[in-house]
Amino acid sequence: MSFLNSExxxxxxxxxxxxxxxxxxxxxxxxxxxxxxxxxxHGGRRRNDKRKLKKGMPDLLDILVSLRLEIQGSTSRxxxxxxxxxxxxxxKKIPFKKLDxxxxxxxxxxxxxxxxxxxxxxxxxxxxxxxxxxxVSCEPDxxxxxxxxxxxxxxxxxxxxxxxxxxxxxxxxFFGFQRSxxxxxxxxxxxxxxxxxxxxxxEQYVKLSSSQxxxxxxxxxxxxxxxxxxxxxxxxxxxxxxxxxxxxxxVRFRIDGxxxxxxxxxxxxxxxxxxxxxxxxxxxxxxxxxxxxxxIKIGQGGESSDVEVRVSTVxxxxxxxxxxxxxxxxxxxxxxxxxxxxxRDAVVFNSFNSAPHGLVFVTGPTGSGKSTTLYSTLKKxxxxxxxxxxxxxxxxxxxxxFNQIAVQTQIDVTFSSIxxxxxxxxxxxxxxxxxxxxxxxxxxxxxxxxxxxVFSTLHTNDAVSSIIRLEDLGLEPFLIGxxxxxxxxQRLVRRIxxxxxxxxxxxxxxxxxxxxxxxxxxxxxxxxGKGCHTxxxxxxxxxxxxxxxxxxxxxxKKLVMTKAxxxxxxxxxxxxxxxxxxxxxxxxxxxxxxxxxxxxxxxxEI
Numbered sequence: 244m245s246f247l248n249s250e251x252x253x254x255x256x257x258x259x260x261x262x263x264x265x266x267x268x269x270x271x272x273x274x275x276x277x278x279x280x281x282x283x284x285h286g287g288r289r290r291n292d293k294r295k296l297k298k299g300m301p302d303l304l305d306i307l308v309s310l311r312l313e314i315q316g317s318t319s320r321x322x323x324x325x326x327x328x329x330x331x332x333x334x335k336k337i338p339f340k341k342l343d344x345x346x347x348x349x350x351x352x353x354x355x356x357x358x359x360x361x362x363x364x365x366x367x368x369x370x371x372x373x374x375x376x377x378x379v380s381c382e383p384d385x386x387x388x389x390x391x392x393x394x395x396x397x398x399x400x401x402x403x404x405x406x407x408x409x410x411x412x413x414x415x416x417f418f419g420f421q422r423s424x425x426x427x428x429x430x431x432x433x434x435x436x437x438x439x440x441x442x443x444x445x446e447q448y449v450k451l452s453s454s455q456x457x458x459x460x461x462x463x464x465x466x467x468x469x470x471x472x473x474x475x476x477x478x479x480x481x482x483x484x485x486x487x488x489x490x491x492x493x494v495r496f497r498i499d500g501x502x503x504x505x506x507x508x509x510x511x512x513x514x515x516x517x518x519x520x521x522x523x524x525x526x527x528x529x530x531x532x533x534x535x536x537x538x539i540k541i542g543q544g545g546e547s548s549d550v551e552v553r554v555s556t557v558x559x560x561x562x563x564x565x566x567x568x569x570x571x572x573x574x575x576x577x578x579x580x581x582x583x584x585x586x587r588d589a590v591v592f593n594s595f596n597s598a599p600h601g602l603v604f605v606t607g608p609t610g611s612g613k614s615t616t617l618y619s620t621l622k623k624x625x626x627x628x629x630x631x632x633x634x635x636x637x638x639x640x641x642x643x644x645f646n647q648i649a650v651q652t653q654i655d656v657t658f659s660s661i662x663x664x665x666x667x668x669x670x671x672x673x674x675x676x677x678x679x680x681x682x683x684x685x686x687x688x689x690x691x692x693x694x695x696x697v698f699s700t701l702h703t704n705d706a707v708s709s710i711i712r713l714e715d716l717g718l719e720p721f722l723i724g725x726x727x728x729x730x731x732x733q734r735l736v737r738r739i740x741x742x743x744x745x746x747x748x749x750x751x752x753x754x755x756x757x758x759x760x761x762x763x764x765x766x767x768x769x770x771x772g773k774g775c776h777t778x779x780x781x782x783x784x785x786x787x788x789x790x791x792x793x794x795x796x797x798x799x800k801k802l803v804m805t806k807a808x809x810x811x812x813x814x815x816x817x818x819x820x821x822x823x824x825x826x827x828x829x830x831x832x833x834x835x836x837x838x839x840x841x842x843x844x845x846x847x848e849i
Contacts, residue, residue: 252303252331259330261322266312274306304407324406328381332404335383340403341776342369342379342413345478345496345503352413353421355396361418364388367410374398379405416474420506423467427512464515468523471516472541474505476550479785481569485520487513487562499737499786500610517556517563524554531563536637539567551640575640577619583788585822585830591792592731596624601728602691606703612735612788613700614639620698621645621674630669634661635676650676662686666693675699681717688718691726705824706732706791707813710803724800732791734824734845736837737783743775749839757843759829770835787836789828789845793821 253270256262262270307327314320325341332339347369355368355376366388370377376398378389389400471494475483480496492513494506508516518528524537539552551570556563584592595603605613618640625631625644636650636658646668648661658675659682665673670690677700678684691697701709709730713723748766755761772782793799793816802812817823822830828842 252327255330255334256307256322256327259333261314261326261330262312263315270303270307270310270312273310274303277306324408328404328406331383335404337383337402337404340369340377340379340405342367342405342409343776343779344413344416344474345498345505345779347413347417349417349421349506352417356392358414358418358422361414365407365410365414366392367405367413369403371398372401375401377401377403379403379410381405381407381410416470420467420470420474423463423470424508424512427463427467427515464512464519467512468516468519472552475567475569476541476571483565483567483569485513485516485565485567487559487564489561492516499781499783500735501781513562517565520554520565520567521556524552526554526556532558534558538637540641553637553639570640572640575615575618576622576642577615579619579623582616582619583831583836584790585827587820588790588792588822588827591729591794592620594794595728596620596696598696598728600691600694600696602687602726603696603698603728604701604706604709604730605698606701606706606709606730606732607734608702610735611733612786613733616731616733616788617674617698617700618642621672624672629671631672631674632665632668632670633674633676634658634665635674645674658683659686662690666690666695670695672696673698677701678713678716684713684716684718685722688722688726692722701730703732705813706730706793706821707816708809710812711809714806720803720806724795724803727795729792729794732824733788734828735786735788736828736831736841736845737781738785738787738836739770739838740772740775740778740782740784742777742784743773743782744770744835745773746770754839757839758825759832759842760826761829769832769839771838771840782838783841787831789824789831789842791822791824791827793819 253262253267257264257267304324304327307322308324310322312322314322314326320326329339351368351371356366356378361367364380364385365382366378366380366385368376368378376392376396378392378400380388380402381404382388383402383404389402393400471483475496478496478498480498481500482497484493484495484497484502486493486495487510490510492506492508492510493504494508495502495504497503520539521528521535521537523539526535526537534555534557536556537554539554541550541552549572551572553568553570555566555568558564579592580589595601605616607613621631621633622642622644625642631645633645633647634650635647638647638649641647648656648665650657650661658677658679662675662683663686673687673690673695675683675687675697678687687697687699701712703709703712707730709732710723710727713727714720746768747770749769751761751763751765751767754767761767772778772784774780774782778784795803796815796819798815798819799812802815825842825846828837828846831837832839832842
């Protein structure tokens with residue numbers, strides 16, 4: 244490292260209690276070993292190659308990070324590049340900046356410093372505040388470089404420190420994506436070629452000059468779309484939104500249930516990006532007036548890491564809006580014990596799964612994790628002696644152990660029409676994507692009556708309401724009582740970020756007024772996230788599920804036969820041990836899994 248020699252850096256890390264004397268000796272030995280190995284391999288170069296030789300010499304920072312040294316006094320903390328750079332920032336009195344790619348402006352990053360200059364000096368502009376250009380660097384002693392930037396841009400520069408790996412990654416991503424977009428805009432965005440405002444589906448627009456549409460096979464657009472996929476996977480996004488506006492194209496990612504604006508691109512590239520996605524999903528790129536659905540499979544280097552992407556396009560005011568749902572097998576297929584069931588709920592749900600026949604319902608609104616629960620359940624049940632058939636609209640995740648059938652309404656392949664013939668396929672377990680009408684409900688109950696275990700979903704607010712929903716569809720109460728094993732309702736809550744979790748106290752009386760089943764008196768200690776770079780200052784990282792499960796007991800069956808109302812049914816279910824969504828949310832709040840605010844947000848209207 245040019246700004247601190249080996250001894251200075253190791254002394255600094257010892258002062259900050261990040262290294263011990265013994266670890267320093269280990270680092271020096273490893274450094275000497277790598278240096279000798281390198282010189283033995285490259286030392287025969289001529290004198291004019293000495294500069295290149297020095298540049299390729301093993302770096303002490305890289306050696307420190309590669310050794311993954313454990314920080315004394317902590318069983319879980321490893322010495323990382325970020326911890327080293329934060330120590331250097333304190334020593335040099337230069338503020339440290341953790342780069343968040345979602346908060347970087349592509350124009351600021353790419354238009355203030357040439358790419359070659361930025362890469363050579365490992366420097367990245369990230370903000371302009373009060374006329375001052377803020378940049379990050381991994382070198383604290385590069386004043387000459389900052390002066391060059393000030394002279395060329397005629398602007399004051401403020402320096403921050405960050406990790407070399409983060410800076411390198413951001414430079415590669417932003418300059419690579421920007422070059423693809425700029426090249427496409429230059430090639431196809433000239434006046435009269437597509438640079439004017441696109442009114443899209445809002446009103447008819449007649450252009451007399453010749454028109455040329457950006458090809459979906461253009462190399463720049465291919466590179467840009469590939470970048471969007473890689474970026475979304477890197478940021479744990481569940482959805483990508485590509486939205487046409489009057490004079491721009493906006494790209495947003497949904498991360499942990501919240502949408503973040505990622506890019507605002509020139510409008511001229513919107514059609515090309517949409518066409519490229521439609522081509523990959525085998526959709527009709529010429530059809531822009533009707534909604535279309537398709538899917539893409541993305542390989543990440545191994546069969547087990549392939550990701551399914553469900554594509555939906557709809558015409559909106561200024562063009563076609565595309566939403567890509569990312570279905571990661573690691574998220575969809577999980578261990579049932581890791582989903583978040585309480586001990587009682589796990590026992591009840593496992594009793595459903597081990598039953599020889601009957602109907603099991605998973606309920607909740609869109610985006611509540613129903614697919615994850617069902618797929619994880621079916622994966623557990625998928626053994627060589629079982630024939631599992633699924634009927635889905637559309638097939639969310641292709642899995643070899645299931646026989647999956649896709650609904651195709653245009654050729655009259657519907658839930659009910661498939662169910663009419665499915666028993667001839669000798670199934671043991673049937674999963675119906677959703678019961679929407681009486682015909683589908685009737686065939687599902689017939690399958691359960693004839694000795695099959697049937698799983699399905701319903702859109703209801705809670706578990707007990709699934710009974711009323713089936714009655715509303717027109718299903719006879721005696722069929723419900725004789726075939727239904729039980730129901731599960733669920734929601735997703737955001738997890739408190741483990742990196743910035745803190746404790747605080749809340750008065751028990753206040754919690755009772757909020758409707759939580761508090762047994763403590765006085766002040767109750769809870770957790771919340773302060774907000775840090777890991778969670779992008781939201782205080783949350785990842786999501787967990789809350790559940791409400793009831794089995795169809797003999798008493799509930801009797802009430803169903805008499806067409807009892809939902810309140811009476813719920814009271815009996817609670818009396819028999821059912822934990823409500825609000826109660827399960829409170830349990831996870833007490834355990835520090837989620838926050839009080841998140842529990843209220845998700846269960847407030849239940």
